[in-house]
Amino acid sequence: MKPDLRKLQGNDPADSYRLEDQVGYWLRRAYQRHMAIFAGIMSDLDLTSMQFAALVKLRELKAVSQTELGRLTGMDRATISGVVARLKRRDLVLYKPDPLDKRSRIIALTSAGEALLTDAMQRIGGVTEQTLEPVGAAERESLRAILQKMG
Amino acid sequence: MKPDLRKLQGNDPADSYRLEDQVGYWLRRAYQRHMAIFAGIMSDLDLTSMQFAALVKLRELKAVSQTELGRLTGMDRATISGVVARLKRRDLVLYKPDPLDKRSRIIALTSAGEALLTDAMQRIGGVTEQTLEPVGAAERESLRAILQKMG
DNA sequence: GCCAGATCGTTCGTATACGAACGATCACCG
DNA sequence: CGGTGATCGTTCGTATACGAACGATCTGGC
Secondary structure (H helix, E strand, O other): OOOOOOOOOOOOHHHHOOHHHOHHHHHHHHHHHHHHHHHHHHHHHOOOHHHHHHHHHHHHHOEEEHHHHHHHHOOOHHHHHHHHHHHHHOOOEEEEEOOOOOOOEEEEEOHHHHHHHHHHHOOHHHHHHHHOOOOOHHHHHHHHHHHHHHO | OOOOOOOOOOOOHHHHOOHHHOHHHHHHHHHHHHHHHHHHHHHHHOOOHHHHHHHHHHHHHOEEEHHHHHHHHOOOHHHHHHHHHHHHHOOOEEEEEOOOOOOOEEEEEOHHHHHHHHHHHHHHHHHHHHHHOOOOHHHHHHHHHHHHHHO
């Protein structure tokens, strides 16, 4: 039975490799779904998850250099540069010179930024809830523990 | 004790929100690290993980329409369009007309594509191993189960 | 046989992501 | 003090990612 058209002597690891069995694929899928949920819930605020992350960090720290803000939110210098520029264009953040370092640029929230963030903050629980909806409480804790080890 | 400068009546959910506690953040970090590992191991092949995913699916299915290839690898029409175009430019895939549907474009591996994929396939185990290195065997299975539910 | 609606792939616009090279500045060491 | 190496932010080039609008084609129903 099961004639199986694949070569019988298939010792090539390639033969049994399936995209659907790979960690990277699972991570990507889950992250992609999370992003879609975020975008859906925040759509009328016109705020991406990276912009949100930057605003959250700014609210916590009041003022940080651009590169440090990138480091804290997991974006490299080139990436945070664009994210901050777009927030600045909408007057959600402002630039201040660093008196101690002429190279550095200090970023801070504007009141418009705080207001938008307050709004977003009220919905972020829904994003988490929808993202984790298929996952039980005990599993959520496992997930946290494992992903934190991996990051 | 603990004078805590924050408002004492702080019932605002915003006050306790920390980026580092969010699922989206963990997922992003883990995925980012995985991508860096992939890029490092495959660097001399000049192959991204999305290009790899496309080649893997093509090897499995021999020939698929472009949009279907995107669906199977988790890329939308606009994204797979660029990925396939870059593979075509390097002659790793070829285009064939679909005799049953003039709108459709069938994609298939070239021998160069197969050769490159064989090479990549020999290293992919290392990518998985490094990605999951901090995670024990039992946890790997938990991770798979949870992420699959979430995707 | 024809038309309305779905689907195929493209293109545009926008937003990450990140390596590399760059000029400006800083920090430290001798 | 002077120089060397590190760091700050920018810019360029490339690769995803995805919504939206588009022309071409297909499909089902009448």
